[in-house]
Amino acid sequence: MNQSIPSSSDDDSGNMTTAPQSAGHSHISADSGNSALVGNSFGESRHWHDVFWLGIFLLHLIIIGLALGLLGLNRFRKKDRLNIDQYTNRIIGTEADLTEDYWPLYAIAAAVGTVLGWAWLLLLGSRANQMMKIFVHLLTTYLAVLSVLCFWDKLVFWGVAFAVGSGLQFLYIISVIDRLPFTMLVLQRAVKMVWKLSDVMRIACAFMIIMCLWLALWSFGASGVVASSIGDSGRWWLLVVFSVSLFWTGAVLCNTVHVIVSGMVFLVLIHGGREAASMPHNPLLQSLRYAVTTSFGSICYGSLFTAAIRTLRWEIRGFRSKIGNNECLLCCVDFLFHLVETLVRFFNKYAYVQIAVYGKSFNHSARDAWELFQSTGVEALIAYDCSGAVLLMGTLLGGLITGTCAVIMTRIKHSDRVIMMGTTAVLMGMILVGLAMVVVESAVTSIYLCYAEDPLLIHRWDPEFFDQMSEMLHERLQHRSSRGMQVLNHNRPGDRIQETVSI
Template sequence: MQSGLPRSLSGSGPSHHAASSSHEIEEDFASVDSTAQDGESSAGEGSCTPPPLGRTPEPTRKWRDVFWLILFVLHAGLFGFLLVILGINRYRRNNRFPKLARLSTADGQQTQEFWPILGAAAAIGAVLGLGMLYIMCVRPNQLIKVAVHSVTAYLAVISVFCFWDEQFFWGIAFAIGAVLQFLYVVSVTDRLPFSVLVIKMAVKMLLSLPATIKVCYGFLSGMIAWMVLWSFGVSGVIAVGMDDHARWWILLALAVSLFWTGAVFANTVHVIVSGVIYLLLSYSAQCQAPLPSRPVLRSLRHAVTTSIGSICYGSLFTAAIRVFRWSIRGLRSRIGNNECLLCCVDFLFNIVEILVRFFNKYAFVQVAVYGKGFNHSARDAWELFQSTGVEALIAYDLTGAVLLMVTVLGGLITGTCVGIWTWYKNEDRVIMVGSTAMLMGMVQVYLCMVVIEGAVTSIYACYADDPASLSKWNTEFADQIAEALHQRFQHRSGRDVPAHMVGAQLPKPLPEIT
């Protein structure tokens, strides 16, 4: 390695997790255990050795993070029972359960008045999710532009209506959201073309394996079924005659439960898709060898059995840490020369970076490919990115933020549709029902968008493992990735980095969004 550059940029040498001496492509989607994965074996460039996912016989995977699986199952059972009780309590009569009657009054409403409205929210969210996924596959530029530029205006308009309705807390909350969204978009506009490029390439990979897109259909159906039960219980809470503060606290607890459940569904799809896309790129580097049979089915089997505990664990923390990290990065880029404020933000940033080391979405690729525990996967993925320099590219990439904006847009549309319906039926419950519907819509839309996110995470993981795998799949895209990485090193070092040291001739500049 020359001049201390990360090894993934040198354009030569073995892959970090290259396969060993077998020269036969077997038809199996197999994994290696986490000790074998650590990478002692190597193969020279141009070897037709199949990647670890294609070996047979398939090693038996160990169940990982079982405690978190048990906790999730107990949570689902407990909240499912609670939702049934809360819904039945006000269904077609007031206060069926005497103990709950002490917490409410007889002048409340009934569950069936709100259940159809929230059921419609689940249906609208599912339709929006599938529609937005389709648009992302055929016209990603248009949807991304709409999401990036309309969310700010949408939040501002909702804020005005909240103030008009004298809902000052929600008016301030949406106004703050609009301001933060505007400042964030202004600070990252120049990074959008690269993110659009990565999303387009991820979609191209998904379209080459249509079964990966269809994976979300089954999980979306399961999520709708859970939301039918969840909305039944929430309708009972909204209908009950009790103090608004107590009702909001109950809704908050139920919202956290829905968030975790939705994240588990979404990240299961993430693991399935990322495992298959990683396999596609790995086999592209192995002399255009054909993929093993039924890769999606076998990835699904691992995701819902031995890896489900890791998915439950990662789903509880990863999303919140990612949003916090984006916020800190955006604030850090806008501070300027205020040394006192910069010191405070840097302190928070360092804390977040420590958390990211153990909770990051790229861990799901390692979980899919190697079947390791979540913390082990997150640590290995982050160390790989830092040792290869790909972390600089990940920090520059905005695909996660862009998909989140699409998700928020879907939630806002769902909340608006349901809020208008509620306005005509029960004006004093508009904010409560509308905000609940917004959360339901966001969960449904994200469950569809995570298909693209799974492909994106696999691109970066495979590129860090072996840049040649991306080059053999699409040379032009690999060159553009190399160019972006070259530019990030120039930016970080404040000096020119010779183009030949990133392993590719730099192509023309990245295209603008059109």
């Protein structure tokens, strides 16, 4: 059955396009050989994609790793061991410390972030609904408390920053409050899925260990920067460069786990279970091999842009739905919204599932996934779901708690380095917690892609969840159609007036 729906991902869209798919009809029949097709694609040899970005990432790791090692060693147990200070004599310097004055503080922060990441994941498995409510409400409160403490300590800039963050978080929650029940439902089913795959947890644990090893080197170099005799401006510039590098490295590791886990979940849903006869041999090892070889360049490429575009899209979509009748402001936001929507077609998290299963390049995977969602109407369901934003809230909360611990410890002996240690520790905590949260997010993306490929796959896995998803999709399609008709009817009187004036 064909029906007309709006193409925009926002609930208030008035644009209309044709979507040849309704909620209850499958795009690809499960009995038509889809499982065999996926199995063959998963088992065959693959071509390398986005090799340029793979080279850039590896080169960046080598350069940053050498710089971190040199800067950390220069202040380790002896001031200016490598005589680097002679190159910074033009920069206003301050009293220098030693690397080991700050390195243990980073180690404690990394430990806190690791514990929080696993605690969040374990509690999601046993108390999913309660933990999601904590993520949503506690983040706003925590940001407000941090703002008050910063003002009390006369840190006006950070007080304003945390106050603005708390306000934006509160406004976003208000704008999506009606979507949270469905979001909780999706997240609960995703947690249910990943907890049945013990191999997935071991992969997440292994990559968290790899991240901790890189953080040991990164924090060693960052401690050398904080302890150096360079002025504050020089320290900040170096820390910003190293933080951007850490963000990219952390995103690459998170998305590598994303590819492995989403590939596993997709295969389990396609084949009807982990023990199915049609399941490829050693799917976890094959998915891991593809993720760190032929598909690794695509992961490096997508990790540069995907997170920032997703976050911007959430904020614009939530703000756009609450603007009202301010036509000037709505016009400006609409321009930004459609610009971001164009970028989303080429940079979205659903590309990683296609990369895992079919071995495509990143842009090709992102475009195919988005076109599939548009053609089936499932994109209306994805736009309504806020599971990614809720998991991001948990990640931000974990990072802020980690940063708070680092600030408290640094304030005791090095009160002049509190901001530097706190901001970098927040980033470390977010990456470590994000590595745990990405396991659940991978399951969510796989569930939506399977539903778009063939809704019967979800029905075979969980009939009750399938009925709830289908009902919600039907409601969202009806809502968009009614919004489109309202816009058309709103524009007709103007056309009539213009015709009358012409006559």
